Structures are given as C-alpha cells and as structure tokens.
Amino acid sequence: MSYHTDTNEGAEYLLMGNDAIVRGALEAGVSVASAYPGTPSSEIIENLAKASADRNLYVEWSVNEKVALEVSFAASIAGLRAICAMKQNGVNVASDFLLHVALSGTRGGLVLVHCEDPGALSSINEGESRHFAKMNEVPLLEPGDFQEAKDMTKWAFDLSEELRSIVMMRSVTRLSHASGNVKIGRLPVPKTRAFFSYSGPMLDPETGPVLTMPVPPHHALLQEKIRKAAEIFEDSPFNTYTGPARPELMIITCSACSLYCREAVHLLGAEKRTGILKLGTTWPLPPKLIRKYLSSTDTILFAEEVLPFMEENVKVLASEMASDIGIKKFYGKNDGTIPMINELNPDILVEAIKKILSIDYTAVDPAYAAKAKSFVSSMAPVRDLTFCPGCPHRASFWNIHNALAMDARSGFVCGDIGCYTLGFLPCGFNTMKTSHSMGSGIGIACGFGKLTRFGMDQPILAVCGDSTFFHAAIPALVNAIHTKSDVIFVLLDNSGTAMTGFQPHPGTSFDAMGNGVIQIDPAAICRSMGATVEFADPFDIEATQDSLLRLLEEKGARVLIMRQMCALSPEKKGKKKYDVSVDQAICVGENCGCDRLCTRIFRCPGLVWDFERGAAKIDDVICAGCGVCASICPSGAIKKTEASG
Amino acid sequence: MKKVALLKDPYNLIITGVGGQGNVMASRMLGNALACKGFYITIGETFGVSQRGGSVMSHLRISKKSAWSPQIPSGQADVIVALEPTEAIRVIASYGNPDVTVLSNTRPIYPVGVIAGELKYPGIDEIRAALGGLAGTVMFINATEEAIRLGQPILGNVIMMGAVAGTGLIPFDTDDFCAVMSESMSGDKLASNIEAFERGKTLVRAPKSE
Numbered sequence: 011m012s013y014h015t016d017t018n019e020g021a022e023y024l025l026m027g028n029d030a031i032v033r034g035a036l037e038a039g040v041s042v043a044s045a046y047p048g049t050p051s052s053e054i055i056e057n058l059a060k061a062s063a064d065r066n067l068y069v070e071w072s073v074n075e076k077v078a079l080e081v082s083f084a085a086s087i088a089g090l091r092a093i094c095a096m097k098q099n100g101v102n103v104a105s106d107f108l109l110h111v112a113l114s115g116t117r118g119g120l121v122l123v124h125c126e127d128p129g130a131l132s133s134i135n136e137g138e139s140r141h142f143a144k145m146n147e148v149p150l151l152e153p154g155d156f157q158e159a160k161d162m163t164k165w166a167f168d169l170s171e172e173l174r175s176i177v178m179m180r181s182v183t184r185l186s187h188a189s190g191n192v193k194i195g196r197l198p199v200p201k202t203r204a205f206f207s208y209s210g211p212m213l214d215p216e217t218g219p220v221l222t223m224p225v226p227p228h229h230a231l232l233q234e235k236i237r238k239a240a241e242i243f244e245d246s247p248f249n250t251y252t253g254p255a256r257p258e259l260m261i262i263t264c265s266a267c268s269l270y271c272r273e274a275v276h277l278l279g280a281e282k283r284t285g286i287l288k289l290g291t292t293w294p295l296p297p298k299l300i301r302k303y304l305s306s307t308d309t310i311l312f313a314e315e316v317l318p319f320m321e322e323n324v325k326v327l328a329s330e331m332a333s334d335i336g337i338k339k340f341y342g343k344n345d346g347t348i349p350m351i352n353e354l355n356p357d358i359l360v361e362a363i364k365k366i367l368s369i370d371y372t373a374v375d376p377a378y379a380a381k382a383k384s385f386v387s388s389m390a391p392v393r394d395l396t397f398c399p400g401c402p403h404r405a406s407f408w409n410i411h412n413a414l415a416m417d418a419r420s421g422f423v424c425g426d427i428g429c430y431t432l433g434f435l436p437c438g439f440n441t442m443k444t445s446h447s448m449g450s451g452i453g454i455a456c457g458f459g460k461l462t463r464f465g466m467d468q469p470i471l472a473v474c475g476d477s478t479f480f481h482a483a484i485p486a487l488v489n490a491i492h493t494k495s496d497v498i499f500v501l502l503d504n505s506g507t508a509m510t511g512f513q514p515h516p517g518t519s520f521d522a523m524g525n526g527v528i529q530i531d532p533a534a535i536c537r538s539m540g541a542t543v544e545f546a547d548p549f550d551i552e553a554t555q556d557s558l559l560r561l562l563e564e565k566g567a568r569v570l571i572m573r574q575m576c577a578l579s580p581e582k583k584g585k586k587k588y589d590v591s592v593d594q595a596i597c598v599g600e601n602c603g604c605d606r607l608c609t610r611i612f613r614c615p616g617l618v619w620d621f622e623r624g625a626a627k628i629d630d631v632i633c634a635g636c637g638v639c640a641s642i643c644p645s646g647a648i649k650k651t652e653a654s655g
Numbered sequence: 656m657k658k659v660a661l662l663k664d665p666y667n668l669i670i671t672g673v674g675g676q677g678n679v680m681a682s683r684m685l686g687n688a689l690a691c692k693g694f695y696i697t698i699g700e701t702f703g704v705s706q707r708g709g710s711v712m713s714h715l716r717i718s719k720k721s722a723w724s725p726q727i728p729s730g731q732a733d734v735i736v737a738l739e740p741t742e743a744i745r746v747i748a749s750y751g752n753p754d755v756t757v758l759s760n761t762r763p764i765y766p767v768g769v770i771a772g773e774l775k776y777p778g779i780d781e782i783r784a785a786l787g788g789l790a791g792t793v794m795f796i797n798a799t800e801e802a803i804r805l806g807q808p809i810l811g812n813v814i815m816m817g818a819v820a821g822t823g824l825i826p827f828d829t830d831d832f833c834a835v836m837s838e839s840m841s842g843d844k845l846a847s848n849i850e851a852f853e854r855g856k857t858l859v860r861a862p863k864s865e
Contacts, residue, residue, distance in 0.1 A: 024683075024690035024698075131701050155722050156697075188725035189683070189698040191690060266725065269697075273724040356728040374730035374752065378789070382748035385785040390744040391774035393673065393766040396708035437708075437767060606772065613767045615708055631799065631808045632764070 014061035017197050025192040027159045027185035028053035031123055033192065034163025035093045036065055038119065039200040042085035043069045044078040046481065047510035048097030049132040050186040051125035055095055056511070059522040066200055071513050071522045074448075074481040075100035076107050079122065083111055083176075086120035087220050088204035091167050098126035099447065101139035103482070105146070108176070112146045113222040113232055115174045115215050118201075119167030125181045128315035129353030132183070134427055134445060136352070138317045143178045143293045147232050149239040150293035151179045151248070154268040156190030162248055162290060164195070169242065173235045174215050180292075182315060184266040184353065240294040248290025249299055256306050257285035259366055263313040264289045264320055267354050271313050274359035278369050292320050300327050305335045311362060312342030315354055341366055396437035399616035400577030400634025402504055403430045404437060405548040408612065408642070409572075410471060410500065411439035413558035421469030421562070423500075424451040424458070428475040429509045429576075430502050437613055442473070449474060449482025452499055456486055459495030459567075469562050471498045477507040477515040479532050491539050491567045498561050499541075501532055501571045508576040536569045543569045551641040577634045586635025588650040590616075592626045597647035599624040604644045612642055661694075665718040666825060667727045670815075671746045672738030673764045674711050677812035681736075682713030685816060688831035689717055699725025708767065710742055717825065734824055735790075736815055738798070739764050740782045747789050754791040758818050758859070760811060762799035794818070796858045802851060810851040817855020829853065 013023045013033055025033065031054055035043070045055040059069040068085075072078035075096040082092035096104065101124050108122070127133040143150035151166055153159040163179065170177040210217025213227060222228050243249065252272075253260075261284060263271045268288040275284045287303045289295070304310070304324075312321035321342045328338055341347040347362050348354065357373065364371050397404040407423075407430075414421040425433055425442040426449060433442035444454055455472035474483045479501055490497050506512040514520050516530040533543045544561070546554040554572065561568045575582060600606065608626050609619045616633030617626060626647070637650035668685075672678045679700055686696045699714040716723040732750035737743030737759040747757065761779055768774035777785075779795075786793045798814040820828050832852050836845055 022690070024686050024696050157722075183701075184699060184725045187700060189686060189696065190722040190725075191695050269722065269724040270726070273728060277728060355726045356724050360728065373728065378751075378753065379730075379748075382744075382751060382789055385744050385789070386748045389777040389781060389785055390741045390748075391766045391769050391776055393708060393710050394768055396767045398675075398708070436771075610771045613771055615765070615767060615770070618765050618770050619772065629765075631803075 013194060014057065015064050016194060019196050020193055022191055022193050024189050025156060025160070026053060026187060026189045027156055027181055028125070028187070029057055030156050030159035030192045031163045031181065032057040032061070033194055034160040035121070036061060036197060037160070037195045038164045038167035039091055039198040040093050040167070041067060041090040041200050042082055042092040043067060043095070044072045044081040044092070045095040046072055046075045046078050046100060047507050047513040048100055049510055050127060050183040051095045051097045051100070051123065052510045052513065054123060055522060056513070058093070062523045066202060069522045071515065073516055075103040079104040079107050079111065082120060083116065085204065086116045086118040088206045089118045090201055090204050091119040093121050093123060095123045095125065097133065098124060098137045098139045099133070099135055100124065101142050102137065103448070105142055108142060108148070109146050110222050111176050112148050113225070113228045114220050115231070116170060116176050117174065117216065119170040120176045121163065121166045121170060122176055122178045123163070123181065124178060125183070125186045127183050129183070134431060136316050138319060140180055140292065140319045147236050149173065149175060149177050149236070149291070151177065151290055152265045152292050153179070153181065153185065153248070154265060154288050154290060156185070156192050158248060158290065159185060160192050160194070169239070172242070173239055175232070175235045180265065182266050236294050240296055243291035243294070243296040244298050246291050246296070249296065250288045251285060251303065253285025254282060258283045258307065259309045259311060259363065260285045260287060260303060260307045261311045261313055262287045262289065262320065262324060264292050265315065267313045267315060270354055270356045270359045273356040274363055277356065277360055278363055278371055280363060280367060280369060283367055284363065289320065293323070295323050295327060297327055300324060301331050301335060304328055304331065304338060308336065309339045309366065310341065311347065311366060312340070313348060313354060313359060316352070317350065318343040394437070395432055395435060396613060396615060397429070397432060398577050398634070399614055399632050400636035401429070402548050402572070402574035402576065403433065403502060404614060405551065405574070405636070405638045406500070406502055406572045407433045407438035407441045409548055409551060409554040409558060411441045413555050413562065414441070414469065416559060417469055417562050419467060419469055421471065423471045423473055424455040425473050426451040426478060428478055430473055430475060433473065439611070447482070448478050449486055452483050452490060452497070453486035455497040455499070456490035456493065456495045459490065459497040460493060462496060469498070470496065471500055473500045473502050475508070476501065476503040476505065476517050476532065480516045480530070484535065487536065487567070488539060491541050494566050496565055498568045498570060501569065503532070503571055503573040504576040504579070505581070506576060506579060508578065512580060533571055541567050541569045543571065545571050545573060548572045548574050549636060549638050551638065577636065586633070586653045588635045588637035589653050590628050590633055590635060590637055590640060590648065590650045592628055593647050593649055594620070594623055594625040594627065596645055597625040598645060602645055608639055608643055608648065612639060614639060660826070661717060661719065662824065663733060664720060665716040665723045667732050668715040668717070668734040668736065668825070669727065669732050669746055669750055670713045670715065670736045670738070671742040672711055673742065674709055676711070676738040677809060678711045678713055678738060681812045681816050682715055684832070684835050685819070685827065686715055688827055688835045689825070691834065692826060692831065694718060695721055697722045697725055710745060712746065734758070734819070736819055738812055738815055740779065741777065744782065744785055747786065751789050753789070756792045756822065756824060757786050757790045758794045758796060758815065758822070759786065760798040760815060761795050762797070762811070794859055796855070798855065801854055801858065805847065805851055805854065807847060810848065813848050813851040814855035814858070817852035818859045820852070821856035821859035829856070
C-alpha cells in the first residue's frame, strides 16, 4: 500500500518530510499542484503526480516558479485547493506575483511550500525566503518534525480559507530530505467543480473580480488578515513548550532546529534547567504567547536558520512589552552565540547552551579527536565534486575550453544553476567564470557583449541547460539578439531537468502526470528571434571544436545547441554505448608528452591511473561507456568498440 | 509488534559512501524495516550532490521513544557502515568514539584528485590500522568483489546491509529485508537481492571477515 492512497486512518509510514507534505495536501483535498523543480522541494510534485490519477489532481511542472504560482492561484480563485512548491530562490522568482496575490486575496486554500537549503547542501545560495512572508504580509508556518509537516500542511489550507490569504509554509533540507514516522489521517473526497465567480461587487472577496485595485482598501483588508492570523496563532497546537514552568534558559526555536535543541538539552542533561519554545507559526508572531513565555525567564536563546528572522521579530515584541516583562538577556545570532551562516546542528546548540548555563561537557575526548583528524588529512583524500562518468557536460566544457585556448583572446563562459555549474571546477576545466541565478549567464554575457566600445575584445560565451532555457534564459536572449550583443549562447541540451531528477520541461513531450503535451523546440524559438542556430554533439570532439572556432570568428548573437543525453537519463537505462579499454602496451604513461592528459586534465572518474603499471586504465564498474576519452588520447591507447547488447 | 531491545536509545547508525553506490537506498530499506517493527526512525541524508562524485552520508537514529535530530551529534555513532573505505575514516573522525563498530567495504573509489595524481589514496593496510586505532571493532568486507562475483556490482550495498544483519547489533534480519524489498521487487531481482544479503551475513560470521 502506498501512503498516497492508503485510507487506513492511523496507519504509520516512514516518510520523507516532502512525502509528509504530500500526504498533508492529499488529506486537505488538494486539487491542483504546480512547481518548478529545485532541491530540496522536487519530490513534492513528483509524488503528487503519482497520486494524480487516484485522487483526481491536476499536477504540472511549470516553466518557472512565478508561472507555477499563477497556475495554483487560478485554481484557488476558481474555488479549488492548490499547492505550489519551490526551493528558496524560487520564491524570489515568484515574489512579484506573490506581492499581488497577498493583496488581491484568495478563495480556495492556497499554500506556497518553500523548501530551503541552509548550508547550501545542494544550492548556490542559502537564501532566506521567510522575509518574503513579512515583506508581503503573508502568514508563515514552519513545521518542526515529520508528523507536523503532514498535519501543518493540511491545516495550512484551512487557515488560507479562513483568512482568504495565501499561506507560506517553509521546510528545510533536514526536514524535506530527512525521514521520520508519520501517522496518516483521513483522505477526503476532493472538490471536482471549478468556477470563477466575478460578477459580484468590486471588493467582494467571494464573488467580485480579483484585483489589487483600489489598493488602499485591499491593503487595509490584508493587514486585517495578518492581525487575525496572529490571533489564531495564539492557540495553535503547532506552538509547543517543553520544560519547567520557570526555566533558567528559554530556547525559542523553529523548524528542524527544534530537533537539534532537544538533542542538545538531552546530551547536556539540562532538561530541568531549560525550556524549549518551538514556534510553528513564525509570522505574524502571536504576542500573548510570546509575552507568556518571555515572562517565565530572563535568559533567552534563539535557534533558527539562517538569518535572525524570528529573533528580530521576538525582540520587537520584547521591547514593546519591556515595561511589563522586564529586560531580558538575549543570546542568538546578533551577539554571535549562534552562527549567522550555514545550517545548525546539535553540536552548535550544545556549545551555546553549555556556555550560557556553565555546564561542563566534552563531546569527544580531544586526544581521540586529534588523532582521528590527523588520519582524515593524511588518509581520506578530498572528494571534489565532478561530472558523472559519461556526462555530456565534461565533453562540452572540454570542447569550449580547448576552443577558447586555441582562440587565445582570454574568452570565458558565463553560466548559471544546473549540473553544468560545476564548469567552474577542474572537472569543467575551470571554464565557467560567473554563476548566479537561473538564466543569468546569458543576461550577463549580453551585458559583456556590449562592452566592445570600452575596448573589451574577449570572446563571450554563455551556457545554460534545456530546462533553464525555458525558465529564465529566453528574455535575456531576446535582449542579446535585440541589442546585437556579441555573444555565443551555448544550450547544453541533455534532454531533461537532470540535476533534480529528470522532470519534464516544455521541451519534452510528456508532462508531470505522464500525459502527452506540446513540445517546444528551443532551436525554433531562437531562429524565430533571428539568431543563427547550429547543432553539435559534444561527444564528437573534433566537429564540436570546429563549430566553436568558426562561431568565435563571427559577430552578433550566435546560438550553438550541444545535444547529448544525460548519462543518468532513464532512457539510457544504464546501457553502455561503447566498451572502452586502455591498451597498456601503447599507453606510455608519464613518458608520453601529453603530461597524463587523460587523468590529470580530463579527470573522468571512470578513467583511472594504474599506479602499479604507470599507465591509464578503465574502471569497468564506474565507466559509463561514452567513449569520449578515446578521442583525447594522443597515443591512441584508449580503445572503444560498440558495446554488445 | 515483536518485542525487540536496543543496545542503546537512540541507537545511531551511519551509512557512508560515494554518490551512486546505493547509500540512500540502503538507509531507506533499513529504516523501513525497523519502522515496521515499531521503532521511531529518523533518517537524515545529504543527496543533492550524490550523483556528482561527492561523499554521501545517511544518519539513521533508532529509538523506542521519539524522533531525533536528523544529524547525529559529534562522537555519537554506534555503527558506521562504509561502502567505500576512506569514507569510513572521514565519518569516524566526526562521529566516532572508542566503542564504535565499523563495517567497511574494501574497494576504493578514487576521488578525481587521486586520479589526477594530486592526492594520495592510502593502502588498505594503512586504512585498517587507522580505523583499528579509533574503533572498538572493525570489519572489512569485500562487498564489491562479492557483488561482481554475483554478477551485479551494484549489489555491494545489499551485501553490506547483510553484513550489518550478521553482526546482530540491531534487530534486523533476512525476514525484515525480504519484507521491505518484496514491496518494490519480485522474481529474479528479489532473489538476487536476497542472495546478496545472505552472502553479506556470512562474510561477518566468518572469523573476522575476509
């Protein structure tokens, strides 16, 4: 039985945080779900898509987060419940629309789940999107464990309908991608009829047109919703306290950090001295509840990730209440007790609490720790991130790197987010020199391309993936073509959103639910805008480098589509195209004039160095059989033959 | 629910390896098997970069009482299962203690820095000595070699999980493995997984493995 469809109320599953969110949405009777993939949020839509047939859902991977929110919003104002998921920086993309949704209000429950990545475990930022809730005057919830992730998701829809406001719910990697026991609840019959009522009075929230104008009355209404939310939050079961009535130290925490706090207090044996106030409703804060707990002690520690969001908001309330509750001693991020970067963990909390309460505790014997650390530095070689064996990006960057080296005008590559971001590392031959938000490679390149009048004559390339192309690269490419910017736009087309698990995008022929959809051709889009478009197979080293060298001689906006399927693509089914081997009789090792080009420079994990024989060799367990290395060995020692079967 | 005891509560197990070795699958399988037996299980894992050559780690907390932090505190691991031997060293340095039990696969996966000749990869005897000086018990298992012998190198993780069962340290055995695996596979595939699991069990029962 799958947790998506199990109607056995009270059954228990070991669920990832994201699965718990999925179950919560299903228990709320959600009808529409939309998202753009991004770690650690992607499993939400993937799993709702699995339930789509059984539960009569419409589930889509949208072209970007802003459109995803627009799609979910439409369902809401047609009276259905909808969920929209994204990673932290997705909220930045959706934020313009979010501002207006807050102001216009919603009808059917609308929940925006943003899964954030403190510590940037799989991101190129550790952005905090909780501030968008405060900035746009939207209620914010943060589940503290797996059961809450489910229960709170379900409640978020009720809250949204009660307030007629979108509700934001924030998860983090250590909840979304962690797993714990979850008891499931009842599955309702979802609404099946959508209808948009718009003929009522202008300001009628249920029957009028849905606008933000006139702005001041809408804004007043929005602020009334936030006041009401604060009242509701006073009694929320998601704000919990564990500890003595008058603790020496009160820890105010939220999200996964509440688990770290509990663990730290347990390790220190400080249960009788410490209270943990875990807030599930972090914006707006419920003032009476805060007053009650601030009154119970004089010493407060804040534990949250990443910025001091809750800390600063509690301090505002504390200063308003100071004449009643007295002056408090606060520990947290602003005084440096807790770091303001990176994710937290139980050890950070142990250090903070033991310092504040003067507890003597040593986690690990220092002599043991020192010995272990010395073994790591001498015996556990660092595992730099690298492209997978058989990854087309290694070949693409090899071609770009070599073409730019031959061109010799200090050319460079602007990139953005995707597996190909690793192009800035040795595995991409350090070819990528800028990397920012989705689609920004071509935008930045477009700007560089207009600097010729200031004497800039370096060739400029931009790369982006096929999913990113649709997400945010098109407007920048329009700009580049329109302004006759001198750039080469390289589309690294590996046939899917590879980094996050092969979600479909507008260039693929199927949707999230597996249905056929209209496939949009990036080449046709580029041509229709007036760009010349060429194709190359990055595994064909010679032809690709020839194309690049020719394009480097030309002016204006040029498009090169490098097309080769991701090595991990489900379509490849793990089959090798070539059997690759090294003829160690031909490989002359260190004596070859190539300076071990194959292993020192090309660095594919499947092509290793045989230290005993002083020659290259293929690791058959790891090699993906792309055969590219056979083209780079100057001695012709690497052989490839078509794989049998 | 069967009555089963834990040696410690929470009991902390770390499975480590390199992206693509089946780390996440192993932790979920074990977690599901134990959750079915009535334990609270918390699994923390880092897999955003798992397919891109990085070190991967799953933290598994087993408890009769509650969920725990998805990150194990420093020095609190009870068992470390390493699908790659140098990863055992990396993990024991952060989470080890003199009583920890280490089960390590013997087959190296070279980091690109080693392939490039910039970094040195230690010999298995050096790794053995280092782990021996830090852990209570160390068992080396030729999991990948055994899996190749079974015709499927990818089953190295299942052999390692069989080895975990063989130690008897946690309430987890072939029946539990079969129950979880049969939910997602059947026929020959299930049979080869069970064969690999059983092989893993025998490898720790043999005197000090290998």
